[in-house]
Amino acid sequence: MSTNPERVREMAAYAERLGVPRGSGMYRTALHAVAFLSEEKITNKVDYLKKMFSWSDAEVVMALSKAPMLLKRSKDILRRRFEFLVSEVGLEPAYIAHRPVMLYYSLEDRLMPRCYVLKFLKENGLVDHDLSFSSALSIQEKYFMEKYIRPHNEAAPHLADDYAAACKGEVPASFRFT
Incomplete structure (x- = not known):
């Protein structure tokens, strides 16, 4: 309620760029994920996901549209979980991109x-x-x-x-x- 209307518009634009359309069940979560992140931090996290996880632009959009709170997770936590899923479990990066909620679990x-x-x-x-x-x-x-x-x-x-x-x-x- 106390957020600047221009900031709300920016948050909405970020959420939509993440692949989360207005009206979807995940939209509110996406807004929360980008609420206190600058455009630079969002861009850095997206670049990190592409580089570290070998995800394409489309895979990053798919993953973030299903699990936007990945933006709030630390890089170290994401890296450790991803490496475990790939090296120990034998999952492919694309499989994880389609099921990114796995990266939420402890x-x-x-x-x-x-x-x-x-x-x-x-x-x-x-x-x-x-x-x-x-x-x-x-x-x-x-x-x-x-x-x-x-x-x-x-x-x-x-x-x-x-x-x-x-x-x-x-x-x-x-x-x-x-």
Whole structure:
């Protein structure tokens, strides 16, 4: 309410340049993302995303239209999460650009523990190899447990304990069957 009307117009223009049209459900979030950022900071972050993540202009627009708050995340946090998703999980940069919300999740509390569980399940033939990592990340903890942990209690009785340990930062050397 107390923002200068010219600044509001600038914010609206930035949001639209990010690929978020007025009237979309993400528009308000995009406005919030650019609210206290200068044009220079926005440009620097967009350039960083293109360079660090090897994203094209179109991929940056797609990612920011789905997850505009990436503009507010620190470069270090984004880099660490992106590097983990590419090097440890094996995701392609374009896959992440289409599902940028993955970069919102905590590396230690969600990305790593769930990655370890999914990797364990795949390596031991307990799940389909075409499993969607982004889907496994996005579901609530309760549903993750129901879908990926509990069905394997018999085959992998330590899976729940190993996952709980990973969520606390105690990365098991390897998840165990017995």
